[in-house]
Amino acid sequence: MMDTAVAPAAPDATVDWRRVLRVGLLGGAVALYVCLVGMVEVFQTRALVTGVITLGQTTMVLAGVAAAYLTLRGRAMDRRSAALAGAVAGAVAGAFPAVLVVLAEVVNLRAMFLHASPGTTAVLTVGLGVAGAWVPILALAVVGAVTGLLLTAPAAIQRPATAALTALLLTGLFAGLLRPPLLASSVTAGIGRLLFASDGLTIVGAVTVVIAVIGGRIAMRRASLRSRVAALPPARRRVLTPSAVVALILFVVWLPHGVGPFFAQVVAVVALYILMGFGLNITLGLAGLLDLGFVAFFAVGAYTVGLLTSTAEYGIALWPFWAAVPFAVLVAMAFGAFFGLPILGIRGDYLAIATLGFGEIIRILAGSDLLKGLLGGPRGIINIPRPLEVPPDHLLAGPIQIYYIGLVFALVVAFVAIRLRDSRLGRAWLAIREDEDVAEALGVNLVQTKLLAYMLGAAFAGLGGAVFAGLLGSIFASSFPLFVSINVAALIIVGGMGSIPGVVVGAIFLIGVPELFREFSEYRFLFYGVALIAMMLYRPEGLLPSRIVQRELHVPDADATAEGNGDGDGQDQPSRLAPDAAG
Amino acid sequence: MPLLEAQHVTKRFGGLSAVRGLDFTIDQGSIVSVIGPNGAGKTTFFNCVAGFYHPEEGQILFDGVPIHRLRRDQIAHLGIARTYQNIRLFAKMTAIENILVGQHFRLHGTWVGAILNTASVKAEEVTSHDEARRLLRFVGLAGQGDVMADKLPYGDQRRLEIARALATQPKLLLLDEPTAGMNPAETARMTAFIRSLRDDLGTTILLIEHQMRVVMGISERIAVLDYGEKIAEGTAREIQTNPRVIEAYLGSGGAADVPGQEKGQVDVQPETGS
Numbered sequence: 001m002m003d004t005a006v007a008p009a010a011p012d013a014t015v016d017w018r019r020v021l022r023v024g025l026l027g028g029a030v031a032l033y034v035c036l037v038g039m040v041e042v043f044q045t046r047a048l049v050t051g052v053i054t055l056g057q058t059t060m061v062l063a064g065v066a067a068a069y070l071t072l073r074g075r076a077m078d079r080r081s082a083a084l085a086g087a088v089a090g091a092v093a094g095a096f097p098a099v100l101v102v103l104a105e106v107v108n109l110r111a112m113f114l115h116a117s118p119g120t121t122a123v124l125t126v127g128l129g130v131a132g133a134w135v136p137i138l139a140l141a142v143v144g145a146v147t148g149l150l151l152t153a154p155a156a157i158q159r160p161a162t163a164a165l166t167a168l169l170l171t172g173l174f175a176g177l178l179r180p181p182l183l184a185s186s187v188t189a190g191i192g193r194l195l196f197a198s199d200g201l202t203i204v205g206a207v208t209v210v211i212a213v214i215g216g217r218i219a220m221r222r223a224s225l226r227s228r229v230a231a232l233p234p235a236r237r238r239v240l241t242p243s244a245v246v247a248l249i250l251f252v253v254w255l256p257h258g259v260g261p262f263f264a265q266v267v268a269v270v271a272l273y274i275l276m277g278f279g280l281n282i283t284l285g286l287a288g289l290l291d292l293g294f295v296a297f298f299a300v301g302a303y304t305v306g307l308l309t310s311t312a313e314y315g316i317a318l319w320p321f322w323a324a325v326p327f328a329v330l331v332a333m334a335f336g337a338f339f340g341l342p343i344l345g346i347r348g349d350y351l352a353i354a355t356l357g358f359g360e361i362i363r364i365l366a367g368s369d370l371l372k373g374l375l376g377g378p379r380g381i382i383n384i385p386r387p388l389e390v391p392p393d394h395l396l397a398g399p400i401q402i403y404y405i406g407l408v409f410a411l412v413v414a415f416v417a418i419r420l421r422d423s424r425l426g427r428a429w430l431a432i433r434e435d436e437d438v439a440e441a442l443g444v445n446l447v448q449t450k451l452l453a454y455m456l457g458a459a460f461a462g463l464g465g466a467v468f469a470g471l472l473g474s475i476f477a478s479s480f481p482l483f484v485s486i487n488v489a490a491l492i493i494v495g496g497m498g499s500i501p502g503v504v505v506g507a508i509f510l511i512g513v514p515e516l517f518r519e520f521s522e523y524r525f526l527f528y529g530v531a532l533i534a535m536m537l538y539r540p541e542g543l544l545p546s547r548i549v550q551r552e553l554h555v556p557d558a559d560a561t562a563e564g565n566g567d568g569d570g571q572d573q574p575s576r577l578a579p580d581a582a583g
Numbered sequence: 584m585p586l587l588e589a590q591h592v593t594k595r596f597g598g599l600s601a602v603r604g605l606d607f608t609i610d611q612g613s614i615v616s617v618i619g620p621n622g623a624g625k626t627t628f629f630n631c632v633a634g635f636y637h638p639e640e641g642q643i644l645f646d647g648v649p650i651h652r653l654r655r656d657q658i659a660h661l662g663i664a665r666t667y668q669n670i671r672l673f674a675k676m677t678a679i680e681n682i683l684v685g686q687h688f689r690l691h692g693t694w695v696g697a698i699l700n701t702a703s704v705k706a707e708e709v710t711s712h713d714e715a716r717r718l719l720r721f722v723g724l725a726g727q728g729d730v731m732a733d734k735l736p737y738g739d740q741r742r743l744e745i746a747r748a749l750a751t752q753p754k755l756l757l758l759d760e761p762t763a764g765m766n767p768a769e770t771a772r773m774t775a776f777i778r779s780l781r782d783d784l785g786t787t788i789l790l791i792e793h794q795m796r797v798v799m800g801i802s803e804r805i806a807v808l809d810y811g812e813k814i815a816e817g818t819a820r821e822i823q824t825n826p827r828v829i830e831a832y833l834g835s836g837g838a839a840d841v842p843g844q845e846k847g848q849v850d851v852q853p854e855t856g857s
Contacts, residue, residue: 419697419698420697422697423694423697423704424687424692424697424708424711425697427684427687430673430675430676430680431687434673434674434676437655438673439673440655440656440659441633441635441665442659442685442688442747442750443660443685443687443751444656444687456694
């Protein structure tokens with residue numbers, strides 16, 4: 001299933017049954033895994049469309065869709081064979097959970113698999129118990145057949161249907177995010193209640209979404225908005241772009257107020273990660289130094305602010321927050337120099353391991369008895385003042401001010417990163433990332449240049465830590481786990497190495513989205529793993545790659561992503577030849 | 584005083600002496616070649632000069648300064664630049680960016696200056712880009728500046744690598760098999776280009792080559808290495824008739840042949856290892 005699909009020849013009625021079986025079995029294995037780790041059972045608590053389909057059932061449906069899609073991808077078939085092949089692949093996949101239902105009834109699997117439970121069985125059989133073991137087979141066969149029909153349908157049907165289903169899935173998933181802003185205003189509260197239940201879309205909401213998407217597409221086609229924008233005289237287009245920018249800015253400013261207090265905290269954390277992502281982007285994205293100890297400098301920044309501003313036991317200076325921030329940045333930078341000097345001669349993976357060690361050393365030191373008198377050990381530093389002291393009902397209360405502060409700092413860091421990238425120093429960093437031996441032979445001082453990248457990354461991590469201290473108001477050694485470093489590195493890789501917008505997208509995708517599914521947080525790292533593997537397979541240069549990376553990683557297999565869109569455009573692309581640069 | 588003077592240089596890898604007691608001089612403004620069979624120690628000697636290896640014995644003086652203990656970047660600052668047998672461009676940077684990296688150490692903008700985009704940084708960027716464009720034109724790559732280095736045709740990559748080395752404004756340019764993998768027409772163009780480097784820019788050139796046609800055509804002096812030792816040195820004519828050279832290339836039985844002709848075909852595959 002990983003091989004890029006062969007461009008189809010003429011439609012062919014014969015079905016490759018071995019492929020159908022193979023993909024079906026794979027889909028079944030995935031479905032079984034999803035059941036056994038409990039995702040089906042746990043996701044049951046949330047609805048996609050209230051009273052119609054739950055998230056738990058959705059995972060099974062998606063397994064069927066995936067099995068059928070992967071079976072049929074890149075194959076040209078007539079409609080009947082496609083439906084048949086999809087149905088068989090779905091049925092094979094469905095057989096696995098069916099067997100699970102029977103097995104769970106006969107043998108007590110719960111000793112090993114906690115989630116091979118009556119709850120899972122109930123979801124899989126829509127409450128029929130073991131007598132309904134045939135339900136997943138039939139359900140996934142139907143799903144597979146529909147997928148097959150959809151894949152062979154003419155574009156006029158396929159595209160709106162796919163768009164509507166995707167929109168349904170997304171609005172259902174993010175109902176919890178979309179509902180509060182609607183309820184906040186008395187004007188829209190009625191609409192909010194009509195479209196969204198407390199745990200998902202209402203039926204009315206689902207129908208509205210489908211109609212809106214399909215209607216929207218038809219309206220778009222009528223107006224063919226894009227071509228009309230392109231046809232506008234340049235002067236008018238110049239007006240459009242700034243208005244789009246203004247709209248975006250207004251949206252960003254409005255966001256924390258609109259989404260309710262819980263999500264305000266989430267967007268504040270996302271803003272913080274964007275800030276740190278920009279910092280690590282210099283070290284990792286530009287200079288290519290895989291620093292997995294980023295959290296060390298984050299902690300240094302946070303503790304510096306804590307010590308300097310805390311009004312409680314361990315506070316030493318009672319400075320205001322804003323006086324402590326630049327100091328925190330400088331201290332983090334100094335720590336960067338101190339750590340960087342001995343280890344920057346190490347290359348690649350070894351550097352990752354060494355920095356990983358530093359991250360842990362700082363965390364353990366901060367929580368140790370040795371520094372207890374200074375840093376409070378496990379009890380941490382409390383009573384750190386907010387950056388802006390405002391009454392609790394003020395517009396800038398709580399996490400909202402952290403969101404704005406984080407974003408403003410992120411803008412500053414992005415500006416610095418862009419200026420540096422386009423400078424003599426940025427070119428030296430890129431050169432080191434590409435081939436440090438050659439860079440040195442051209443006169444680039446490796447120690448100096450790498451150290452600067454490392455120190456600037458550390459400084460921005462310290463800035464993030466300072467804001468973090470202001471967000472929480474108290475800090476503990478346990479606030480600085482390894483996962484902070486891994487999160488920041490992962491969001492850069494997912495977003496696109498060296499790409500500034502990529503960091504924003506990566507932070508939203510890896511930090512923001514999982515927060516919306518907090519009740520399923522035990523599956524967060526499963527989600528990370530799947531996301532990272534999928535990225536490496538299908539978009540190794542990241543979601544929003546920088547100009548440079550995009551140009552080179554994709555040329556030999558330009559059809560990979562076009563294929564992934566599933567709209568069959570892939571085959572029409574002219575095959576671009578990779579220049580033969582082999583020596 | 585010669586520009587480069589190697590005195591009794593020895594480089595060992597474990598028990599193997601890749602270069603043994605080598606004495607070698609290069610005069611200002613000359614083109615000197617080092618030839619020899621595969622594994623003779625040519626590239627090892629090259630790497631000693633460029634600071635990639637540090638010799639165990641002997642010393643290397645450049646402009647009278649001992650360089651055999653210096654780091655690569657320090658050697659580059661003194662005025663030695665090199666190219667590589669297997670092209671080592673910064674593949675994911677554009678052609679012009681590659682050249683700009685070559686100028687790096689001669690520019691003075693600091694990181695604070697870059698963030699503030701000060702007038703001096705701006706002016707420096709303008710002049711450095713002008714010079715990079717001039718170098719692109721000089722090596723015949725005008726208009727290719729914004730192409731990713733690894734998307735350039737093979738011959739252009741060789742030229743870009745030379746342009747990048749020239750951007751450091753070297754006194755001595757080390758070329759490691761600049762015509763490897765080229766067809767006769769490309770080779771002829773590259774040969775003419777190398778000669779123009781010396782004639783137009785006054786750069787002293789040390790050349791490693793396998794293709795005898797290239798070496799014989801442009802070198803004022805040729806040194807022949809075999810098993811890490813210099814077995815002959817002189818003009819092209821002297822080398823071609825030197826019995827030890829013929830023996831090294833063809834074995835003791837083939838003394839009738841001259842290395843400039845048939846052997847050029849046999850030895851074109853790149854040297855591996857040392």
